[in-house]
Amino acid sequence: MKKKTQRIASTLSFLIFLIVLTNCVPLMLNGDEYDEKTSPQSDGVIKTPKKTVHQEPLSTMATSYQSPTHQEKAYSDIQILRGINLGNALEAPNPGDWGVTIKQEYFQIIREAGFNAVRIPVRFSEHTGMEPTYLINEPFFELVDNVLNWGLGHGLAVILDFHHFSELMEDPIGEMDKFLAIWAQISERYQNFPANLYFELLNEPHHNLNAELWNDLIDKSIAVIRKRNPTRKILVGGVNFSDIDSLYELRLPEDDNLIATFHYYEPFTFTHQGASWELGSSTWLGTLWQGTRSEKREITLAFERAVNWSISNKVPVIIGEFGVINQADPTSRAKWIKFIVQEAERHNLGWLYWVFCSDFGIYDCQNKLWYEGVLDCLFPE
Numbered sequence: 001m002k003k004k005t006q007r008i009a010s011t012l013s014f015l016i017f018l019i020v021l022t023n024c025v026p027l028m029l030n031g032d033e034y035d036e037k038t039s040p041q042s043d044g045v046i047k048t049p050k051k052t053v054h055q056e057p058l059s060t061m062a063t064s065y066q067s068p069t070h071q072e073k074a075y076s077d078i079q080i081l082r083g084i085n086l087g088n089a090l091e092a093p094n095p096g097d098w099g100v101t102i103k104q105e106y107f108q109i110i111r112e113a114g115f116n117a118v119r120i121p122v123r124f125s126e127h128t129g130m131e132p133t134y135l136i137n138e139p140f141f142e143l144v145d146n147v148l149n150w151g152l153g154h155g156l157a158v159i160l161d162f163h164h165f166s167e168l169m170e171d172p173i174g175e176m177d178k179f180l181a182i183w184a185q186i187s188e189r190y191q192n193f194p195a196n197l198y199f200e201l202l203n204e205p206h207h208n209l210n211a212e213l214w215n216d217l218i219d220k221s222i223a224v225i226r227k228r229n230p231t232r233k234i235l236v237g238g239v240n241f242s243d244i245d246s247l248y249e250l251r252l253p254e255d256d257n258l259i260a261t262f263h264y265y266e267p268f269t270f271t272h273q274g275a276s277w278e279l280g281s282s283t284w285l286g287t288l289w290q291g292t293r294s295e296k297r298e299i300t301l302a303f304e305r306a307v308n309w310s311i312s313n314k315v316p317v318i319i320g321e322f323g324v325i326n327q328a329d330p331t332s333r334a335k336w337i338k339f340i341v342q343e344a345e346r347h348n349l350g351w352l353y354w355v356f357c358s359d360f361g362i363y364d365c366q367n368k369l370w371y372e373g374v375l376d377c378l379f380p381e
């Protein structure tokens, strides 16, 4: 009798376990820790993104998703980057033109806030002599040296990023020699720098620099860098402004020290509302991001596509830029940033916020203050 009761009890608990499991598994697989109480996505958002939205059918992506532990393995030899971009400074046509001058004290502030990495965008192409040597102007190079040393001296990983070479986007074949000559000089100058200086080949390839030409240039420029920096980490983003789907168009050489990078600014009309350089973006002002189920799902699925690429290609991936302009509604901005970081961390994707101060900034360089509430979104707990 006692045995029978026990059998019934154990059958019942097994049934309860099954019911709980079938309810939980889809949530675990999709990673949807959605708040069921969130309001429906707002209508009336103008959808004219500069950066394209994925084309792969959602069903395929959801089922092909694999455990993030694979990505973890790909990361075994590098730390997970939690960084910030020191933009609008050395990638302006002339340093200071866009109101930001990098100061040594910033690195201390950044480090103390909890970041372990900085990305330094630099417009090298504006500071060279004429062909065939395209010698980089020495005082400009010294400015870059200082900034790199400040970052490294504060124990941060430093990504030196070649930014805004717009002539290359216009005329990839005509400007190829200049691109390679610049990399030969950077590579030589920093060959003895510590391993936590990383190189990033080119920010956001786009326009006439299509996948075929870019893949060819990736091979050539990596070969140039490898002559003097055989094992330095090199970051590479895809075409179309390095959106996630462009990862699938990358053809990388065999090299254990490459890291792929993508930029994430979706929904574009939300993150770039009122951006002076985006035509028509003033009409996007007021666009909210409420963290609805579908808004979150779009981000989760996008990151899963990046992780899947990483797993299939055995190359780690990081989010080299993501951010929201500070004209956006502060509550929406905080929610979006928090969710991006949460999803990035859950997928073991390193991340670098765009940008430290000015337009998309989270630090007020004049008053020397972090904007309220934003750091907590980047570093919860």
Ligand code: GLC
Residues within 6 Å of the ligand: 163, 164, 203, 204, 321, 354
């Ligand atoms: C890209 C651009 C940079 C811009 C940022 C946000 O990195 O190069 O200038 O501020 O995206 O749009």
